[in-house]
Amino acid sequence: MRFSGAKLGSKLALSDRAQKLLNDGATTLLFSVALATTLF
16 A cells, blocks of 8 residues: 555655645544444
């Protein structure tokens, strides 16, 4: 998953700030799904 993100990121040529936001968003989403799966 991280590999594909890095590959896509280099293709899109996003700014560092945008890439960090995207990465944080993906991490948050992944964490939320894991938490929801654990609780429910």
